[in-house]
Amino acid sequence: MDDFVCSKLTEWGLEDWIDRxxxxxxxxxxxxxxxxxEDVEKLFSKVGPKLKFKKRLQRLQNEQKHAEDDAQVRPSTSGTAKRKLDLQGESSKGQSPTSKRQRESTSGPSSDEHLNMQHVKKIMGRVNDRLQTQQPTNLNKFLKTKIEELKEDKRELVGVFGKTGAGKSSLINAVLGEKNLLPSGSLRACTSVMIKVEANMDNSEYVAEIEFITKEEWITEVWDMSQFVWNADHKRAAGAAAAEDKNEYSVIEEKLSALYGEEWKQKIQVHENLMNPRYFREIPEFLNLKMKTLSADTAKELSEQFAKYTRTNSKQGGNKEERWYWPLVKSVTVKVPNNDLLQHVTLVDLPGNGDRNKSRDEMWKEIVGDCSAVWIVTEINRAASETEAWEILDGVTSLIGNGGQCQNIHFICTKSDCIEEADDNSTDTVHAGIKKRNTDAKEEVNSEFRKQNHIRTHFSEDTFEVFTVSSKEFLQRKYLEKEDTEIPKLQEFLKNLNDSHSETVNYVSxxxxxxxxxxxxxxxDGTNTNTEVxxxxxNNMKHRLQEVEKVIEETYKAFKECLDEGVKKSRSSCEKELKFFLNPSGGGSAFHGTLTCVVRNGGIHKPKKGALIDLNMKLSSHLTGSIDKExxxxxxxxxxxxxxxxxxVINSFSLGTEGLIEKYKDVELQLIFLKTEEDKMKTTLNQMIRDKKKLIYRSVTETIKTNMQTSYEKAATFSGQGILDNMRFTLQKHVHDSKDTMFKQAGETMLKKLKDLKKEILDTLKKTMMESIELSLxxxxxxxPDVSAELVEVKKYYNELCSSQDEEH
Structure with a gap:
């Protein structure tokens, strides 16, 4: 029996049968x-494992057959062309064509590098096992902690935004080489459900994990909807229904009809009836606060299973008993097997403006802020002038920019193969038409980006790139040889983002x-060398800490000057800008519906269509604008x-260990450890600073929101005649009375968080390095234990990685 069979049985959950x-x-x-x-019968004495084995074996043998067929059909295919040909569709038994191509690709870490990494992990596992049997001294505990910290896995998030119908699902399917992974067609995406797509590292199945909102959240939401419906019905009967009321009513109707069919209209007045357990028989996990897990052998089978949790049937009629559970869903995580693009990357299909449900909205903000790249998806037809796409980008700019960690914005124009028919529809003519429109679209979108002043305060042009793609064309490959779609470029971007070379270097180092x-x-040897070192x-640490403190103090002063100016501007202009917000041109009496939603939701309203309305962000705009550049x-x-x-100053922090190694050879090994600890600590600090800076930036708007909350709550209590004027007056009076303190407090909050960050940085630097010095010297x-043999092996791999890094640079 070889390692291949052993690993397969383990992967299939049949490790108990390895000895047989x-x-x-x-x-x-x-x-x-x-x-x-009969041969299979001899291997298994129990029915369950035998059935599971036969199913997995059939799939494995089919994959082998397809691979052999491909080799016979394309014996002379070049590397580049072969990669293109391997990207068609979805294989019959669950193997992604993209996965095949990625295993054949020479880009990214080499197979030798991967094997070396696995070998080093096994070595450190054995060393850890030996430490477990030793006396638990301070050094022993320290070493076990350090080995455990090596296992940390960093994932990159790519947020995918775009209005319904822009082709987000088809784009994700094409990029991953999974034609039927995310549902589309007659099923319409729900604006509230986010879908995370990542790798299944446990087995070869397609899996969907469905997380629900809590039962209590749904009870509250149903009660709010019942109150709105009751008020809307009375307004309509009195002939006073506003356009905003109608829009809100349609949102509620869509949500309740999905889950309850037409029954909700008779039962909404006694909203407790809508919590009857019979409505949730298919999803007991919702009532029991558990996650629902679905699995299938193919992407298509899984897609059919989880569609009702992320989509709604756009066709009228159909099965009236069929329920669509997306109103109850917080998020869905789809796990794809055998796809190297997702090894360290998660693609997230995101709603454009968050959600009215508090927990869904908090998750949305957290994920948006954690995205290292953002894809804005829109149809190529009028891409530059597509209002909604730019509104989505503008609406999340603060969250992904200074309030986040986004490094790349990709504006993706889909359906690039859709061109008008010409008299001559030859391949060359079609290709020329596609190429020209793609070029024109890129120029127009880049030109529009240069006009987006708010976005450009957070992102420079070198972070913005335009892609023209056709998911359909990519999978059919009618013109793929002439590269009419840039999906391969997006795949290359994910490969680079996903590249585990840095993870290998960090682990081995x-x-x-x-x-x-x-x-x-x-x-x-007990000499005095350690004392001198x-x-x-x-002494070196003392001086370096002083340098770090000095730079952060200078930053604090610069921020204070900017914020002082921002406070002045806010005080002088807030009332005028608030009045403009409260009296929009063309708003009239219909605006009261919008304002009602704003005050009921803490100053924020997410309309079904159009840009996000955030009064808190509007009031804090001069403060955030004052420090954006700094x-x-x-x-x-x-x-x-x-x-x-x-x-x-963090990246340049150094205790000078490399120079000391030359001077004190008898403690060279300890100094090597301190150098790796120094590098690791700087990486950890940079990650901590990245997370803290999001909270620092958002603190200004959050402080304004907290200050305004009492006025929102008071304004939300008004009803009847004069409601609009009463709400306006309440908000205006509050801003007038608190403008001298509210903006100053917001600026001081940000400065305090910056000061707290300085203390945490200095404490972390000092504590981490002093502990390492103490325990190593x-x-x-x-x-x-003696690890001399293990050190020789790992040092060899480490030197090879350092050499390859030097060659790359």
């Missing part, structure tokens, strides 16, 4: 030949440092050519 396969000497070749029913410390601690290290310079998005946060522990 060993007895029968089943290797890789005989596994592919295993078809006789960390392992090399830990093993160096272990072996160095065993070889201490510690003195130099501590903020971007202080906390760059880590794009090429930038030196990191606080003018690079001042602690005796001869009980730790």
């Amino acid at each position: 396969f060993k007895e029968q000497r089943i290797d890789k070749e005989s596994l592919y030949l295993l078809k006789d029913k 960390g392992a090399h440092g830990i093993l160096s410390l272990i072996q160095g601690a065993r070889c201490r 510690c003195a130099e290290l501590e 903020f971007r310079n202080t906390f760059p998005q880590q794009t090429k050519g930038q030196c990191g946060p606080f003018n690079g 001042k602690t005796d522990d001869h009980s730790i």
Whole structure:
């Protein structure tokens, strides 16, 4: 029996039968030949595992057959052309064509590098096992913690935005090479459900994990909807229904009809009736606060299963008993097997403006802020002038820019193969037409981006790129040889984002440092060298900490000057701008519906169509605008050519360990460990600063929102005649009375958070490095194991990785 069979049985959850396969000497070749029913019967004594094995084996043998057929059909295919041909459709038994292509591709980390990484992981696993049997000393505990920290897996998020019908689902399907993964066609996407697509690292099944909102949240939501319906019905009876009321009513009608059919209209007045358990028989997980898991052998089968949790049937009629559960869904995580593009990347199909449900909205904001790249999807026809696409981008700019960590904005124009028919529809004519329109679209979109002043305060032109794609054309490959669609470029972007080379370097470097410390601690000779080295290290650290503190203090002063100016502008203009907001041109009496939604939702309203309305952001705009430029310079998005946060003072922090290694050879191994700890600590600090800066930036608007909350609550209590004037007066009076303190408080809150960040940075630097110095150079522990052989092996891999890095640069 070979490793291939062992790994397959483990992957299939049949590891208990490994010994039986060993007895029968089943290797890789005989596994592919295993078809006789009697032979399978000999291997299994239980029905369950036998059925599971036969199902997995059939799929494996089919994949092998397809691979052999492809080799016979295309024996002379070149590398580039072969990659293109492998991208058609979805294989018959669950294997993604993209996965096949990615395994054949030479880009990204090499197979040798991957094997070396796995070998180093096994070495560190064995070392950790040996440490577990030793006496739990301070050094022993420290080493086990450091080995455990090596296992951290970083994932990159790519947020995908676009209005319904823009082709988001088809785009994701085409990029991943999974033709039928996300449903489309007669099913219309729901604006509230976010779908995360990531890799299934556990087995070869397609899996969907459905997270619901809580039962209590739905009860509250149903009550709110019942109150609105009751009021709307009375207004309509009195002939006073406003356009905004009608829009809101249609949203509620769509949501309740999906889950309850037509029954809700008779039962909405006693909204408790809508919580009858019979409505949730198919989803007991919702009532029990659990996640629902679906699985299938193919993408198409899974898509059919989870469609009712993310989509609604756009066709009238149909099965009246069929229920669509998307109103109850918080998010859906779709896990795809055998897809290297998703190994360290998660694609997130996002609603454009968050959601009215509080927990869904909080999750939306968190994920949007964590996106390292954003795809704005719109049809190529009038892409530059497509209002909704630019409104979506403008609406999330603060969250993904200074309030987030986005490094790339991709404006993706879909359906690029749809051109008008000409007299001559030859391949060359069609190709020429597609190429010209793609070029024109790119120029127009780039030109429009340069006009978007708000977006450009957060992002420079080198972070913005336009792609023209046709998902249909990519899968059919009618003109693919002439590269009429740029989906391969998006795949290349995901490969680079997903590239695990840096993860390999970090892991092997960390392992090399830990093993160096272990072996160095065993070889201490009791000389005074350690005392001298510690003195130099501590002196170096003192000076470096002073440099870090000085730079952050200078940043604090610069922010304070900007915010002081922002406070002045806010005080002088807030009432005028609020009056303009409360009296929109053409709003008239119909505006009262919009304003009602605004005050009921803490100053924020997400209309079914159109841009997000955020009064808090409008009131804080002068404050955030005053520091936008300084903020971007202080906390760059880590794009090429930038030196990191606080003018690079974190990245340049060093205790001078490399120079000390030349001077103190007898503690070289301990100093190697300190150098790796130093690098790791800087990476950790940069991640911490990235997360904290989001909270710092958002604190201004959050402070304004908190201050305005009492006026929102008071305004929401008005009803009857004069409601609009009463709401306006309440908001205006509150802003007038609090403008001298509200904006100042918002600025002070941001400055306090910046000061807290300074303290956390300095404390982390000092504590982390002092602990490492203490345990590596001042602690005796001869009980730790000898790892000299392991150190030699890992050092060899480490040197190879360093050499490959030098060649790349």
